[in-house]
Amino acid sequence: MSGPAQQASSVDDVLITAELDRRPSRAPDFQAESEALRDLAEVMANRPGQVLQRLVETALRLTGAGSAGLSLLEGDGPSAVFRWIATAGALAGRVGGTMPGDASACGLVVARDEVLLLEDGGRLFPALRDVVPPIRENLLVPFRVGGRPIGTLWVVMHRPSARFGREDSRILQNLARFASAAHQLVQTLAGTQRSEELRRIALEGGRMAAWRWDMRSGRIRGDAVFQVLWDLPPSNDGWPVSVFASRATLDAPHVTPPLFARAIEPGEDFDGELHVGGATPSGRWIRWRGRAEQERPWIINGVSFDITEQRLTEDRLTLLLQLSDALRPLADPAAIQGEAARILARHLRSDQAFYADIDGEARLVTVERDHAAGEAQSLEGPHPFGRLGPLLEALRQDPPVVTGGSAALPSAPPADGPWQALLARSLACVPIIKQGRLVAAMGVADRPARQWRPEELALIQDVAERAREALEHARTGEAVRRKNAVLEGINRIFREALGTRSEEELSEICLEVAEDITASEFSFMGEVDFAANRLDDLSVSARGWQRFAMADPRFAKGKAPIGFTIHGIYGRVLTDGRGLIANDPANHPDRIGLPEGHPPLHAFMGVPLIQDGRVIGMIGLANRRGGYRPDDLEVAQALAPAILQALCNKRAENALRESEQRFKQFGDASSDVIWIRNARTLRLEYLSQAFEAVYGQPRSALQAGTVRDWVRPMLAEDRGRVLANLRQVRQGRQVTLEYRIRRRSDGQARWVRSTQFPLLDEDGQVQRIGGISEDITEQKATADRLQVLVAELQHRTRNLLAVVRSLADKTLRRSADLPDFQARFQDRLAALARVNGLLSRLEDGGRIAFDELLRVELTALGMLDGQSDRVVTEGPQGVGLRSSTVQILALALHELGTNALKYGALSGAGGQLEVRWRLERQDDAPQLEVRWEERGVAMPEPGAAPRGGGYGRELIERALPYQLNARTAYELGPDGVRCTIMLPVSGTLLLPSGCGRKEGVHD
């Protein structure tokens, strides 16, 4: 035999009960279990003696154990032993054997009155050591009768690898409960059988009563036992049937057949059961058996005996089986509570029953669903402890609380609401106490007159235990389902987040998920505006909007309400940063009332949204039917971070999209080509619209985005430089370079200036390369043109200075003295300044009209003031002069005018000046012909020195032809100067053109 490897020194070395919760458990097979129980019930009904054997066989089968058995304690004190009443499996042969009362696994179970799992129990209990096959694991549950453990139901694994699980423990406990009832039935039946066999002895012993019922006279006569059984006064001629009918318990009509109101056929067997009140509080069940006489069928002879014990046991079994069947398929705790209450009430023929969870921490009593018919008030909902009045304290004392009749609870403290109504009735309520703490209670109530019998209290206790077990099982299942629901909810939120555009839309979905999982009616979510210390950006769920009908314009449908002061119950969530449940919001210390139009609030639950340890908002959920439980808070708190995460993701995603959009708008609006390349692959990641204009080809031409595509339009001699620079950027340097491209659309060569720079990642590595390129062809041309302009300006300025020098020389040579020089030179310099002033005001390509030049000069000389009768100017306006001709022409006009003022037409009275001009065409070239004619002038003698030094004449006759290719004539007529100038006025408009081309001027 393979004995245990080592001895165990203490119980803890062999007890591994906690393992049950850690091991993976198989799913319950309710079908098989239900069938097994029916089978057992049937065996019990027909062959009660075999029911315990069938029970252990069932345990063996349902748990897959190697052996199973039922052990009962026999005897007292040190001599007590456990006898193996029934066994199955490998150890079947040992039925009838015993184990020590104390030093055994059974002893331990009975002592502790709890389920135990032992591993290699032989290490501790010598009696187990020699068992063959060896006992590896041993799962035992207490076997109770009348609530007291009197034995164990056990299963054994012999194979080293085989293990028991939580499910095995549950099955075994269920069977033990059945066994307890079955055992009592067997005991009772055994007793009954014995009494039947010993009828005569029993008759003599006063246990069975004989009677004779004369249906004609309506009287029943019986012996002394009969008289005691019915508690009747002595009588010689019997008692009227009405006496019996009145003693039958009225509240049991459904189990009391109308024995006293039916016709009996001759020879017919008479059999029935009756419940009667009596000396004992629970009354008695009495069985009638008899037969009508053949000749006188109105006479029935029979016996009666007390079947109270049997009846009660059967009753209890029926109820437990019924309850098992009803609760098994239920998973919802509320449904389980409701069904247990309904079955219990029906069985006890009462109109009210309830099961209440008692939460000592939250100081809440919660009835999720109860049974209340007729006048009974429902207890559904959460109730603060205070509301229960004296009931709670009474329940804490452990024994069942009974009111009605003479029994009553103290009147203080007063109960409230439906509890007050409950305590006014006849109540039977049993506490469920686990580890010394009151955790639940189950009660039945009826009209005040009803009195509760002990077996009814026992039934309530049974049902309460069974309901609690089912609830725990369901809640374990519910916890798993809830976890799944949370996971599914989170899943849904993130899945929906992909499809939604706006935060608002996503918020609504998040709220819907939270509502679904917590069974809330509506909800909201808000964000704290820290600057204003207000709750802002409220999202209200779709269901919430349906219920809001508020007059406040801040609650326009679909518009996020803002600006809520942080106070009230929701404010508490934000300030404390902890989730809270307010199942009685109207009496909450932080209550501030509801605004008008706000839907009624029965229950509220709030959870904070916490980011980086800071409360940034909250979710509020409302009106779960029956109020919120700690489990709901757990769920909401598990969901909150996921919701926050999803919303933050969405916000970041939207911000990114906006920033991308902005970048794209910026890129597309820019006239510069903006591009981004991956630094590793050098592939193009972004290319702005301007590329198409600058390169003259669609962006799609660079679809592949390779560097080769990029350099293709560049002039071959520039490509090497461009690539070398790109390598530099890749190494982290910024470069600016210019290169030429051949523009695809028109084949033009264009200059491009490109600034390229590295874009670094978080580690400072070059991740991308950015580039900004512009077409600088025009810029370059402008720069070139500017250079030309500057050079031209130099040239002109220096020329002008040279002219001034020449003018000074000439004036000096022809001046009489210094004052004469000063006057003349200043005049000429002023003329030069005027014409240069005109020129400088010209825009590029502009022209000075001849009439303007003439007017400016004559006006400057004062020749037009009040002399309109003596000075005639006539000719077309706007004849444009080439700017290169203007200066010398102006000087010539100045000299003519000065001479006319000093010596000519305007020097004395009577003289006249006419200046006429016209536009002429000669050989298709436009010519300006100007005639200057003075009349009425007293002319000097011919041959005299020219007046005024002859400078004007020189300019007309020599300078204009030399410099302007003009043809001129200057004549001293008999009464004044006559001068004609033919001047080309067309040609190219460019600055450095327009010089004359007459043959050189020679002396």
Place this chain on the structure above:
Amino acid sequence: MTEVTLAGRRVLVAEDEYMLADDLRQALEDAGAVVLGPVPLLREVLALIGEHAQIDAAVLDVNLCGEMVWPAADLLSERGVPLLLTTGYERSSIPGRHAHVTRCEKPAAPMEIARAVARELQARAATQLRTPPPASPSDRQPIA
């Protein structure tokens, strides 16, 4: 300053501004030179060069009515004619092959230019008599 003498020297003058051209003609003639021109257009300068086998020196305005004088300067350089450029431009706008040519920046006095022509001719004469010594840098300095 000593009297400038350019007696009998044939000096070509190209200048598009009448007053400057006339002053320069006057100054050169005063110094005894025979002035070829002055003419205001490149076309006319080129024609003059073609017409005259002997040109002793030339005073050229760089910009003649918008045309640069370089083709004429090239021709004259090839013929070994000493040149003098009158200009309002910066040195940078003078092409490299004429960078060594003496320049008179405007506004230079006509007499100064006549003197510069005389110096240019003397220097040339000196080079032709002896082994040409490198011209002292100061010779290259712009006048005025």
